[in-house]
Amino acid sequence: MFDKPPTMKHADNSKSTVGHSPPRKDGPDKVTGRARYLDDLAFPGQLWGRTVRSQVPHGRIRSIEFDPRFDWSGIVRVTAADIPGDNIVQLIEDDQPMLAHDMVKHREEPIALLACADRERLEEALLHVDVKIDPLPPVLDLLLSTHVFKSYRIEAGDIKPAFADSSLRVVEGIYRVGHQEQMYIEPNAICAVPREDFGVTIYGSMQCPFYIHRGLQRLLKINDSQIAVIQVVTGGGFGGKEDYPTVLAGHAALLARKAGKPVKMIYKREEDVAATTKRHPAVLRYRTAVKPDGEFVACEIDVVMDGGAYVTLSPVVASRGVLHASGAYRWPHARIDCRVVQTHTPPNGAFRGFGVPQTLFGCEAHVEKIALELGLDPLLVRRKNALVVGDVMPTGQRLTESVSALPVLEAVAARSGYAAKREAAMEAARLPAGSARARKRRGIGLSLALHGAGFTGSGEAHLKSRAGLELTASGARVLSASTDIGQGTITVFSQLAAEALGVPLSMIEVAVNDTSRVPDSGPTVASRTTMVVGGTIARAAEAMARVLQGYVAQTHAVPAGEVCCVGGIFAARGRSLAPFESIARRYLDERGPLVCIEQYELPPGVQWDDAAYRGSAYPCYAWAATAVELEVDLDTYEIKLLDLVTASEFGKAIHPVLAEGQIEGGTVQALGYALLEEHIYVDGRLLNTRMQNYIIPTALDVPPMTTLILENPYSRGPHGAKGLGELPMDGPAPAVAAAVLSAIGKLIPDLPISPERVMKALHAA
Amino acid sequence: MRLELRINGSVRSLEVEPLKRLLDVLREDLILTGTKEGCGEGECGACAVLLDGQLVNSCLVAVCQAAGASVVTIEGLSSSALTPLQRSFVECGGAQCGICTPGMIVAGQCFLDSGAAATDEAVREAIAGNLCRCTGYTKIVESIQHAARETR
Numbered sequence: 001m002f003d004k005p006p007t008m009k010h011a012d013n014s015k016s017t018v019g020h021s022p023p024r025k026d027g028p029d030k031v032t033g034r035a036r037y038l039d040d041l042a043f044p045g046q047l048w049g050r051t052v053r054s055q056v057p058h059g060r061i062r063s064i065e066f067d068p069r070f071d072w073s074g075i076v077r078v079t080a081a082d083i084p085g086d087n088i089v090q091l092i093e094d095d096q097p098m099l100a101h102d103m104v105k106h107r108e109e110p111i112a113l114l115a116c117a118d119r120e121r122l123e124e125a126l127l128h129v130d131v132k133i134d135p136l137p138p139v140l141d142l143l144l145s146t147h148v149f150k151s152y153r154i155e156a157g158d159i160k161p162a163f164a165d166s167s168l169r170v171v172e173g174i175y176r177v178g179h180q181e182q183m184y185i186e187p188n189a190i191c192a193v194p195r196e197d198f199g200v201t202i203y204g205s206m207q208c209p210f211y212i213h214r215g216l217q218r219l220l221k222i223n224d225s226q227i228a229v230i231q232v233v234t235g236g237g238f239g240g241k242e243d244y245p246t247v248l249a250g251h252a253a254l255l256a257r258k259a260g261k262p263v264k265m266i267y268k269r270e271e272d273v274a275a276t277t278k279r280h281p282a283v284l285r286y287r288t289a290v291k292p293d294g295e296f297v298a299c300e301i302d303v304v305m306d307g308g309a310y311v312t313l314s315p316v317v318a319s320r321g322v323l324h325a326s327g328a329y330r331w332p333h334a335r336i337d338c339r340v341v342q343t344h345t346p347p348n349g350a351f352r353g354f355g356v357p358q359t360l361f362g363c364e365a366h367v368e369k370i371a372l373e374l375g376l377d378p379l380l381v382r383r384k385n386a387l388v389v390g391d392v393m394p395t396g397q398r399l400t401e402s403v404s405a406l407p408v409l410e411a412v413a414a415r416s417g418y419a420a421k422r423e424a425a426m427e428a429a430r431l432p433a434g435s436a437r438a439r440k441r442r443g444i445g446l447s448l449a450l451h452g453a454g455f456t457g458s459g460e461a462h463l464k465s466r467a468g469l470e471l472t473a474s475g476a477r478v479l480s481a482s483t484d485i486g487q488g489t490i491t492v493f494s495q496l497a498a499e500a501l502g503v504p505l506s507m508i509e510v511a512v513n514d515t516s517r518v519p520d521s522g523p524t525v526a527s528r529t530t531m532v533v534g535g536t537i538a539r540a541a542e543a544m545a546r547v548l549q550g551y552v553a554q555t556h557a558v559p560a561g562e563v564c565c566v567g568g569i570f571a572a573r574g575r576s577l578a579p580f581e582s583i584a585r586r587y588l589d590e591r592g593p594l595v596c597i598e599q600y601e602l603p604p605g606v607q608w609d610d611a612a613y614r615g616s617a618y619p620c621y622a623w624a625a626t627a628v629e630l631e632v633d634l635d636t637y638e639i640k641l642l643d644l645v646t647a648s649e650f651g652k653a654i655h656p657v658l659a660e661g662q663i664e665g666g667t668v669q670a671l672g673y674a675l676l677e678e679h680i681y682v683d684g685r686l687l688n689t690r691m692q693n694y695i696i697p698t699a700l701d702v703p704p705m706t707t708l709i710l711e712n713p714y715s716r717g718p719h720g721a722k723g724l725g726e727l728p729m730d731g732p733a734p735a736v737a738a739a740v741l742s743a744i745g746k747l748i749p750d751l752p753i754s755p756e757r758v759m760k761a762l763h764a765a
Numbered sequence: 766m767r768l769e770l771r772i773n774g775s776v777r778s779l780e781v782e783p784l785k786r787l788l789d790v791l792r793e794d795l796i797l798t799g800t801k802e803g804c805g806e807g808e809c810g811a812c813a814v815l816l817d818g819q820l821v822n823s824c825l826v827a828v829c830q831a832a833g834a835s836v837v838t839i840e841g842l843s844s845s846a847l848t849p850l851q852r853s854f855v856e857c858g859g860a861q862c863g864i865c866t867p868g869m870i871v872a873g874q875c876f877l878d879s880g881a882a883a884t885d886e887a888v889r890e891a892i893a894g895n896l897c898r899c900t901g902y903t904k905i906v907e908s909i910q911h912a913a914r915e916t917r
């Protein structure tokens with residue numbers, strides 16, 4: 001069922017690798033078990049750390065008592081009183097304490113820390129810390145919260161006349177999505193090593209070393225030179241290791257400083273699931289005015305997201321969410337509101353898609369509802385309204401290039417056999433209800449998605465991220481703080497640098513991700529790594545190439561403009577002059593180190609007004625369509641996925657095999673969101689914290705997948721590349737909802753679409 | 766308690782707590798850290814090893830249950846060169862973050878050794894006890910099928 005057999009073009013050392021798929025650089029270590037994750041590293045004298053947590057969702061701490069009858073020798077104890085600097089987890093707001101000292105705002109709130117060399121004694125010690133809390137009433141329902149962290153409004157045109165126009169049809173719907181857990185297979189893991197200069201070195205599993213680098217300076221009252229943060233091989237992140245590692249690093253560092261010894265903290269699975277950030281739940285209301293032929297005229301959208309107890313990343317999640325809430329469509333008139341509110345539950349945060357899977361589920365499920373109420377084929381409705389070059393989005397952004405809503409839609413419609421399968425589903429729906437054939441209903445549905453690449457609005461302009469490379473005696477070394485958490489950053493950066501320098505891939509290495517040695521290229525989030533940081537590295541490599549060409553011109557007495565490097569050999573006028581390495585060595589001997597660092601510049605014309613919330617929210621967008629075919633069992637209410645086709649356009653695939661891996665992996669996470677993954681909270685306590693009761697897809701849950709990649713290069717991306725990482729998370733859930741609608745004639749507006757929800761929908765009047 | 770294990774072909778004699786998890790004995794006593802822990806309760810398969818040729822989750826095995834048995838871990842599958850299955854994983858994109866990969870490869874090797882036909886269904890069945898959150902499994906299935914073609 002694959003579009004093509006896996007094609008691995010091996011790195012041919014003389015040729016470009018961009019657009020081909022050389023074996024990933026970290027592959028051999030990972031397949032032999034040699035790759036060392038945090039838990040695999042030994043630190044002499046190391047203690048284990050654990051966290052004492054609130055146990056109540058909201059309250060005031062009365063006392064923290066360490067049982068005087070317990071033997072505390074060899075156990076290090078830390079409370080808020082031990083914090084030398086600011087007791088905060090640094091992110092957007094300073095509202096979250098590293099350790100609670102007066103109020104607790106969620107059930108997993110950290111209050112005290114313990115460390116001990118012996119893990120069994122440590123577990124026992126945890127039972128001898130008595131925290132007394134006077135409980136306060138918690139707010140647990142996002143719709144009942146009056147504490148708004150942040151709200152946004154986007155307005156275009158005037159929606160009022162449209163809703164008053166009796167020639168238009170008004171369609172309304174409410175959609176709900178819950179928490180989703182990242183469930184990286186390696187839990188959060190950090191080791192803090194104290195230093196003689198009273199500073200600390202942090203090793204860990206993480207996406208954003210500089211978050212920790214800055215956060216711990218304030219916490220520990222140390223300066224920039226007293227901290228180094230080193231990312232080790234990281235067993236998955238998906239956003240879940242964007243901001244949370246700052247908490248864990250802070251805790252481990254506090255213990256390590258007090259103990260004078262390294263302290264490792266590795267969460268058990270239950271603790272990781274209960275305490276760390278998840279995808280924001282949301283309630284989404286859509287009200288739309290459309291022409292009887294399906295043309296969209298106006299939308300009024302209201303989104304409420306649950307931020308949890310503290311602000312963390314909620315303002316930016318909500319912002320990305322609201323900016324995608326009207327989907328990949330033209331809306332002459334729009335009013336889109338979004339607010340993210342506080343509840344007394346653990347803070348929600350980043351998860352691949354970052355607000356968009358929520359709002360695009362609302363949008364795409366609502367498009368199905370529009371088609372249903374108008375009696376139209378949802379494909380035709382999408383086709384009629386899909387954005388094309390020249391269209392203006394509700395923020396006022398005019399799309400000028402690399403817009404592929406229609407091409408991806410047509411590609412999946414054709415490839416999945418949508419028209420015929422939809423016809424067959426409608427035919428089957430007309431069978432008499434009692435007939436055996438009718439007990440299993442097939443359906444097909446599709447969805448259309450877009451995803452903005454890079455940080456939202458003025459984010460990249462503020463960040464001014466820097467990256468580059470240094471010349472080595474054997475080639476060049478990439479310098480950036482962007483992390484490889486499995487997606488293949490190391491390989492893609494090497495390809496881009498090798499291409500610009502004209503050397504084989506094997507001559508490029510990537511520096512250890514250590515904040516004391518690499519420039520701050522910003523966090524590894526927001527589908528920005530290839531386009532923003534990769535593009536910056538490519539520019540730095542071009543700058544290095546120019547310096548070396550000039551040097552070769554001088555040393556070999558040829559005109560600088562004629563020197564080039566191909567396959568690792570400098571040449572001019574068709575004559576080979578010298579291998580890259582020998583030039584590099586001579587340069588380093590004669591002139592000293594050569595380090596080329598560039599800073600990312602937003603493309604000209606990309607402007608954003610944060611106050612008015614207008615302008616170009618993203619320099620460009622990636623596009624995807626998904627078609628899902630499935631079968632619903634009318635007796636057991638089970639859903640079986642039969643086939644899935646995606647078509648994605650993200651400019652250019654630098655490494656097609658890695659890109660397909662991102663698409664397939666993101667798609668399956670989204671299928672989990674659609675069908676399986678649900679968290680149950682009772683009184684602010686998460687009940688299903690284990691892999692046994694929070695189910696993610698296994699190999700058997702995944703249908704055959706066809707992954708189509710369309711190219712439509714973006715003029716400002718490296719080789720035309722835009723961002724890809726999050727795009728595949730956006731479309732599959734609404735495509736599943738659409739397919740279920742096609743099978744059983746009911747639109748299920750809530751995720752996940754569990755057998756219980758199918759049953760309820762079928763039995764509702 | 767003192768017991769003997771045949772680890773990756775060589776006999777090792779160990780002084781250990783009888784109820785210590787085989788996973789911890791491998792990682793802590795024998796410093797074979799290629800075997801990973803993802804859940805500690807038999808759900809994820811990151812800790813998969815072969816015990817007398819059977820695929821087991823080493824987090825669920827007390828070391829005393831393995832006394833006298835032969836254990837093969839990811840470190841025992843290859844010596845200097847990669848095995849065909851390991852090569853396939855590198856070439857076909859079967860490993861992303863890599864944390865599930867040792868367990869997947871042990872499970873995949875166990876399947877290949879069984880000699881069963883590497884149909885899509887059979888391969889998926891063989892790795893159904895191993896969770897991967899990165900790849901969506903497609904490229905893992907391809908990797909195993911590719912190795913099956915190479916080795917038969």
Ligand code: FES
Pocket residue numbers: 801802803804805806807808809810811812813822823824825
């Ligand atoms: S750690 Fe053994 S199955 Fe997950």
Ligand code: FES
Pocket residue numbers: 185235236486859860861862863864865866896897898899900
């Ligand atoms: S490669 Fe990351 S969990 Fe499988």
